[in-house]
Amino acid sequence: MTTATTADLRDEAERLLRVLAGPDARLREDQWTAIEALVVGRRRALVVQRTGWGKSAVYFIAAKLLRSRGHGPTVIVSPLLALMRNQVSSAERAGVRAATINSGNVTEWDEIHQRVAARELDVLLVSPERLNNPDFRDQVLPSLAADSGLVVVDEAHCVSDWGHDFRPDYRRIRTLVEDLGEGIPVLATTATANDRVVSDVATQLGVGGTETLVLRGTLERHSLSLSVVRIAEATQRAAWLAEHLDELPGSGIVYTLTVSAARDLASLLADRGHQVAAYTGQTDAAEREVLESDLLNNRVKALVATSALGMGFDKPDLGFVVHVGAPSSPISYYQQVGRAGRATDSAEVVLLPGPEDQQIWSYFASVSFPREHIVRKVIDVLETERPQSTMALEPLVELGRTRLELVLKVLDVDGAVRRVRGGWVATGQPWSYDADRYGRLEAARGAEQRAMLEYERTDECRMMFLRRQLDDPGLDGDSYCGRCDNCTGPKYSTDVAAEAVADTQRRLDRPGIDLPPRKQWPTGMAKLGIDLSGKITDGPEPGRVLGRLSDLGWGQRLRTLIGGSDAPVPDAIVDACVKVLASWDWAERPGSVMCVESPTHPALMRSLTTRLARVGRLSDLGDLRVQPGHSPASTANSAYRVAGLVNAWETPDLSGLDRPVLLLDAVTDSGWTLTMAARAIRRAGAPSVLPFALATPK
Template sequence: MTTATEPALRDEAERLLRELAGEHATLRDDQWTAIEALVVGRRRALVVQRTGWGKSAVYFIAAKLLRAHGHGPTVIVSPLLALMRNQVASAERAGVRAATINSGNVTEWDDIHARVADNELDVLLVSPERLNNPDFRDQVLPSLAADAGLVVVDEAHCVSDWGHDFRPDYRRIRTLIAELGEGIPVLATTATANDRVVSDVSTQLGVGGAETLVLRGGLERESLHLSVVQIPEATARAAWLAQKLDSLPGSGIIYALTVSAARDLASLLSEQGHTVAAYTGQTDAAERETLEQDLLGNRVKALVATSALGMGFDKPDLGFVVHLGAPSSPISYYQQVGRAGRSTDRAEVILLPGSEDKQIWSYFASVAFPREHVVRRVIEVLDTDRPQSTQALEPLVELGRTRLEMVLKVLDVDGAVRRVRGGWVGTGEPWTYDADRYERLERARESEQQAMIDYQRITTCRMAFLREQLDDPGLAAGTSECGRCDNCTGVRHDATVDAEAVQQTRTRLERPGVDLAPRKQWPTGLAKLGVTLSGKITDGPEPGRVLGRLSDLGWGQRLRSLLDEPDGPAPDAVLKACIQVLASWDWAERPTAVMAVESATHPLLSASIAGQLAAVGRLSDLGVLRLRPEHPPVSAANSAYRVAGLVGAWEVPDLRDASGPVLLVDTLTDTGWTLTMAARTLRAAGAASVLPFALASLK
């Protein structure tokens, strides 16, 4: 392709854009610059432009033009199912033959692989996880890397561990780029990248010495009206939203920080007559697609979502985005609010921060990349010849399943391990723990959290603050005020809430009691730790109950406050709620005795609850299940290590006064293994059955 064809090429690009976006659409200058660089210059480019700018138009048009000139299919690495579905639909409008390979269409994989082999596709969208699937990596990817017309990395901030949504699977993209055939162009796109992320992604795109063209635009969005509403109490915040929802324009998204909060809020709003639904990472893939269509078609007022509904969801007329709880980063916050107001004159963006936000941030930060000795243990236990599954490795290292998989993926890219059929093997290659980088990442996270707190408190322009956090090149001195946010206009949402509405909301949210499902299967590999437990759990507890989750909108705040206070007897309100939970418990057989698990942090609290329940329910008070003084404390989150650490942890109790089921009381449950192992101790001592009850659960 020569430069003499460029005028005709631009005409064809304009025609394709009209097919994609409508008869009046015209290419932006930077859109054409990117297309020209890819199609004519066969270059590598990074496009950082706000949501709705038209980044997908760049790669679909480039893909079609390259295909028309005899080049191979375009490979698009895309992180979310919602994004893929929207992109396939967009491609089809421009006559682009597209297909996607992801966890939601497993039954179609073989057919799609055949279509790739037969050259029947213009665009193949793959999830980053597929890049390291052994079959795909070894059988499909080599031919794509050699013959692809274009490689696109969408949501490219995920490539960088400085990005707000870094994903270990995205690190594989660097290897893919390094293995590309000569002259294959690469495009990376994102709406949310500050200077540090731009530099990191540019470097990774330029692996092999290629120069990266960076096209970066301003992030101003004239339709967004930003505001912060300070309502200290969680119940009042939920009541305020229920009261305000109908007045918000069109349909929108309400973001919550946790799955349980999203479910609780969706249930509350539904009961009050609002047409909403919960959308989380635990929502079935087919149901997610239905919910997305309901929001696109304005059949719901809002989806109450976690960050699972985010990147790439395309509803141009989205009327509002509300956050019940603040994300930990202004960059991720801007990424989510950027969903709103793409084709509307006005969109409401409201943040309702809570005092519990910091605790939730701390929990998610606790699952970051672990310390060096933990990572080196993973390398040590890996065989260099015999593949080991993640499940088999878990009992050998002090990591939970999710963190272990993350570590393995990072080590894979670093060359220390390799994923093969049947699991993982060590490579024997030397590996260096980049302590300085991880410490810098930790400081960056802390800085972003502080910036998010500052955003809530500032009296200057909120949009300018967010744009500054993203190092927006369009933020000019002296012209930075948006003139639309609550600080610029002085117009604020009334934070008062009707007292009766608050009480009704509190009554609903503080309805005590959450089911506690028992553990049913022992972790694999316990034998390697000297524990002879395996298979189904036959001597554990019955299904139990919890007063509330720490992340609940209702009881969460009160339970967090209680557990943060110095140890002492349970308040009357908590005891009353515990009694309500027991009164509504549909047990097969009523307990005849109660016993408290000794708590390292709140012994008086757990003992007082057990004692009061014994008195009110006329149960035998068996006292406290005591830990052996010589037994070391157990802190492991990994299931196998935790079970092994709890074997023989308690003194044998005297159950002569227990003629029937025993109610076992603990203050806080997380993994469920403490209650499981404590129940085994009671069963071994003669208890007919054990009914676990916890004051609070972490999730």
């Protein structure tokens, strides 16, 4: 291309940018370098630039320029629905015909496939999960791989298992890149990648010996003011936020580590008069869209969210990000706080860490990739011809649904299994368990957690600390931000008014949450030799739990109680249990009480049973005792759990009972112990069972 033609191309790119970003917008040099490499050089490029830099402008402009020159549509692999909605809207402003295929628009898939075939689209956005949907993979993807004008991998750190948000589905992108037609350019973008992730992603883009152009800029964010407010007690942290939320600029996001914490904190803040709402992975897709719109249009002060409100949510004037509980990685933390202050002069970023954070990190680490013998069991039970669904596989392996799906996706990418219509099949290809890599990953995660704890305690510039964790190429010895609490002095006091703490405590101390009964037996029990299927007709009634181990109010006390040494039940716990029982709207009051024998807390549960019997004037039926020599039930998945609880208890003599039995347990997680125990009690003569547990993990 001649110099004059190159100049014309840049002028055209500048015009498109002004349509996208406003009349005063000008291309950054690295933006133009990337666009030129894609449109003129037909190269593969990795752009690592901070949030708000304009990465999406690069691929939308490149897509439009390539399309106008007769090339095929651009395929953008994008991880979240919020990101897709924002990007389709941005594309339309620039005259780019865009559509998205995701779980929220299933009814439109056939029409979109037809538009792709008819070359009526400029841009197609797909979720990474779609890349291995059998219909999409076999019918749509081959033509896209052969005819695309450009392939874009957004949030590209997900490609790397060293990234903070690694997703198995993203590993299929390497295969997609390998199958591309000759000369099809590829662009990968992310705001959060350290040296190791950059190297890994660049290597995956460069399959076949193609060199990857890496354009990497500084991660300095001049608008962010970082602070850490260290308050050890959970109730005081919640009270502090309720007192200070209105002082924070504009509207923003309050992140929590768990779904229950998001719900509890949103409820507390709403009770205190704040306009907030909870947003989690369990929020309905349609409701998520409404909540995102409420935040974008400042109809709420904050969304109290888990990481489900993650990559791609774009509100340029977001005024603050608060974390009640620290993420396990400084890289993940930087990625989340980077949503604030993208188009404002200043934004507040506040971290309220807690001593329970590390326990939550450990829990999430415990559901990572399993050990080799478990993975090989998955391969062994798969057939090569007859597909088996995830649901059908679950009772055959000691894995819960979420971890089983993770294993299947990784094995699919590794070539050992394949997803087809109707489920999964084994390929018969040899597979090796990369223990060294998983060990290195585990060590890297541990190092990240230690770095996060160091961030909380450090007295150096906090922005410089985060930039160093991401190997920021623009970092030098004088890169002090001059805005964080360590550079300027603490901005926020840790003091909380005593009456505010007391009010928060009263609100959080309302004990009791519902415990819905299990209604359906796990599928495939017959494969384990157990004759249980269909609806559960002999289980417990709806029950109650005193509180969650992750609750802001009861969590810390329950973790101390359940995690500590066995001892008689404290008076405060008994009083709280009595409050829950007094407010229980049962159809018929229980006439007796019994507890599931506890191997770890016999004194706690026996004393609780005795005292509740006395207060409620109930007959104490003693413990439901475990059969001698009975092995503990596996907690891996529902089918194995139920199988391990069949005939687990001695049969008590409950003949003559004419009123419900109140059944106590220390902790309920899956609900199967109380279900199977209630079944045993009913078969022994009880007319019905009302389950009650001290705690549930979530």
